[in-house]
Amino acid sequence: MSQTQESAPRASQHQKPKSLWADAWRRLKKNRMAVSCGLLFFAIAFFCFVGPLIAKLLVGLDGTSQNPALGATAPSWSHWMGTDSLGRDMMVRTMQGGQIAITVGLVATATALIIGVAWGATAAYVGGRTDEIMMRIVDVMYAFPNVVFVIVIMAVLDTQSLVVLFALLGAITWLNMARIVRGQVMSLRNQEFVEAARAIGVSNANILFRHIVPNTAGPIIVYATLSIPTVMLLEAFLSFLGLGVQAPQASWGTLVTEGADMIAVYPWILVGPGLVMGLTIFALNFLGDGLRDALDPQTRKD
Amino acid sequence: MLKLLINRLIGGIFVIFAVATFSFFVLRAAPGGPFDDEVSVPEQVQRNIEAQYHLDEPLLQQYGRFLSGLVRLDLGHSMQRPQTVWEIVAQSFPVSVQLGVLALAFATIFGVGLGVLAASRQNSIIDHGAMSFALFGISVPSFVLGPILIGFFSLQLGWLPPARFEGFSSMILPSATLGLIFMGIIARLSRSGLLETLRQDYVRTARAKGLSERTVVWKHAIRLGLLPVVTFLGPAAAALITGSFVVEQIFQIPGLGFYFVASITERDYPVLSGVLVFYSIFLVALNFAVDVAYGFLDPRIRGR
Numbered sequence: 152m153s154q155t156q157e158s159a160p161r162a163s164q165h166q167k168p169k170s171l172w173a174d175a176w177r178r179l180k181k182n183r184m185a186v187s188c189g190l191l192f193f194a195i196a197f198f199c200f201v202g203p204l205i206a207k208l209l210v211g212l213d214g215t216s217q218n219p220a221l222g223a224t225a226p227s228w229s230h231w232m233g234t235d236s237l238g239r240d241m242m243v244r245t246m247q248g249g250q251i252a253i254t255v256g257l258v259a260t261a262t263a264l265i266i267g268v269a270w271g272a273t274a275a276y277v278g279g280r281t282d283e284i285m286m287r288i289v290d291v292m293y294a295f296p297n298v299v300f301v302i303v304i305m306a307v308l309d310t311q312s313l314v315v316l317f318a319l320l321g322a323i324t325w326l327n328m329a330r331i332v333r334g335q336v337m338s339l340r341n342q343e344f345v346e347a348a349r350a351i352g353v354s355n356a357n358i359l360f361r362h363i364v365p366n367t368a369g370p371i372i373v374y375a376t377l378s379i380p381t382v383m384l385l386e387a388f389l390s391f392l393g394l395g396v397q398a399p400q401a402s403w404g405t406l407v408t409e410g411a412d413m414i415a416v417y418p419w420i421l422v423g424p425g426l427v428m429g430l431t432i433f434a435l436n437f438l439g440d441g442l443r444d445a446l447d448p449q450t451r452k453d
Numbered sequence: 454m455l456k457l458l459i460n461r462l463i464g465g466i467f468v469i470f471a472v473a474t475f476s477f478f479v480l481r482a483a484p485g486g487p488f489d490d491e492v493s494v495p496e497q498v499q500r501n502i503e504a505q506y507h508l509d510e511p512l513l514q515q516y517g518r519f520l521s522g523l524v525r526l527d528l529g530h531s532m533q534r535p536q537t538v539w540e541i542v543a544q545s546f547p548v549s550v551q552l553g554v555l556a557l558a559f560a561t562i563f564g565v566g567l568g569v570l571a572a573s574r575q576n577s578i579i580d581h582g583a584m585s586f587a588l589f590g591i592s593v594p595s596f597v598l599g600p601i602l603i604g605f606f607s608l609q610l611g612w613l614p615p616a617r618f619e620g621f622s623s624m625i626l627p628s629a630t631l632g633l634i635f636m637g638i639i640a641r642l643s644r645s646g647l648l649e650t651l652r653q654d655y656v657r658t659a660r661a662k663g664l665s666e667r668t669v670v671w672k673h674a675i676r677l678g679l680l681p682v683v684t685f686l687g688p689a690a691a692a693l694i695t696g697s698f699v700v701e702q703i704f705q706i707p708g709l710g711f712y713f714v715a716s717i718t719e720r721d722y723p724v725l726s727g728v729l730v731f732y733s734i735f736l737v738a739l740n741f742a743v744d745v746a747y748g749f750l751d752p753r754i755r756g757r
Contacts, residue, residue: 291468296732298695299713303729306717307479384594391596391699392714404596411600411703418604425597433592 185441262321267328
């Protein structure tokens with residue numbers, strides 16, 4: 152979490168010993184569950200990205216080379232999470248699936264962040280008719296059956312490109328971000344520091360993105376954290392329908408789909424990746440809740 | 454209130470129109486038609502087939518035909534099955550609705566129960582337990598939960614049927630699978646909504662009048678406290694639809710989601726676009742119903 156501290160406004164670090172961020176950090180640290188969930192997420196990310204390298208170096212497992220003679224075996228000392236029906240190590244496959252899931256989650260959220268912040272901030276800052284039209288567009292898109300939409304586009308494009316997947320998932324998650332940012336900017340744009348900036352001749356774009364937007368960072372961070380698991384679930388869902396990541400690449404969705412077919416005979420093929428995926432989503436949800444409590448004391452749950 | 458509803462109605466019709474237009478043009482732009490088969494047919498036959506489905510007309514004319522059909526609720530004819538899109542919808546949607554209603558009932562009963570329990574004993578072990586369980590429900594995806602439930606209750610214990618949708622016992626597992634995530638969300642919403650309401654002045658007044666805690670919570674606070682839950686029912690219906698794609702696939706239930714997923718691989722354009730349009734009509738109608746219900750629950754909105 153040192154990241155949030157570093158991104159605090161530079162000036163405030165010398166002048167005010169107890170900035171909003173230091174305060175939030177103190178509150179977050181008191182929330183044991185949120186901190187351990189944050190650590191758990193980083194542990195899983197580390198496991199997914201570094202694990203395959205270690206497995207390859209130490210025991211020569213790579214998750215793609217098949218061993219049909221071995222077939223599906225239950226978890227054992229040589230294969231901690233068992234093997235699938237083609238004799239591939241499930242743990243390495245789960246890690247590789249995790250790489251895709253985490254990348255999709257982060258990239259799509261970043262996309263949503265960029266579009267949503269720009270859209271919401273512009274609408275609120277300009278105000279008037281522009282605001283009305285821009286938010287009307289958000290309202291209309293909000294009423295769309297978004298996921299059905301993504302399914303249709305993925306099916307029509309018939310693509311395996313991850314970039315398209317990122318773009319589409321980002322395109323349906325930015326709506327909430329735009330609404331949240333707009334609400335924040337609305338309440339900030341008439342404050343004195345904005346007036347001061349305008350008085351010394353700062354340009355509109357600079358006022359908006361250098362002075363106002365950084366002040367909305369709290370809710371943005373919270374929402375971004377909460378949207379990562381949502382996107383991960385969507386990716387897995389699309390893969391489950393055969394539209395997302397395609398074989399031989401493994402994603403949690405494809406692994407779970409394989410496992411679901413074989414639940415009666417080889418339950419570990421489902422349980423392993425399903426468990427890791429559930430834990431990741433749980434950790435991120437809990438971390439997001441904790442961040443909300445820490446950064447936004449007004450909407451605290453208690 | 455009336456002005457608000459009319460506004461929403463106009464917005465809704467616009468959404469349906471936008472979805473219809475979008476689905477028409479995107480699906481026409483798709484690579485690979487349903488009749489590019491491996492079997493080559495004589496050119497005349499090919500042309501006759503295309504003429505039957507009006508694929509030989511200019512694009513704009515096809516679009517006009519599509520829109521005018523839409524107004525008459527004519528969603529076109531399936532290219533793979535001997536049915537019209539409307540027949541497929543009419544036959545399978547009731548099954549999906551049944552599944553969705555059961556799942557939502559499950560989610561609401563247990564979700565509100567958990568939420569109220571947690572809120573009335575805030576920060577106790579019961580509260581933490583209930584909320585952890587709610588978060589667990591949100592975190593376990595249905596395509597993991599479903600097969601595990603089948604494996605345990607159907608294959609291991611043999612208590613419940615593993616698939617199909619006939620008779621009450623076969624509906625328990627699919628509804629629970631579909632409903633668990635909503636149970637989690639509803640539990641969290643009703644907890645925070647109720648906690649906020651319990652701090653309001655009118656609740657203090659009710660307590661000061663000497664009403665029992667039960668009356669205060671269940672009669673006075675709950676109406677306002679559950680407003681977030683009512684708002685959530687609109688988006689929930691949308692999420693139920695997508696959730697049912699997975700659940701109907703896992704449990705082999707012949708609902709609309711099942712046909713929709715099948716039509717993706719079959720490249721059955723009329724079904725794809727027809728179902729997409731149908732879903733958006735359904736969602737618009739539901740959101741509208743939620744707005745009306747909102748007015749009934751919150752007198753402050755009705756007054757406007």
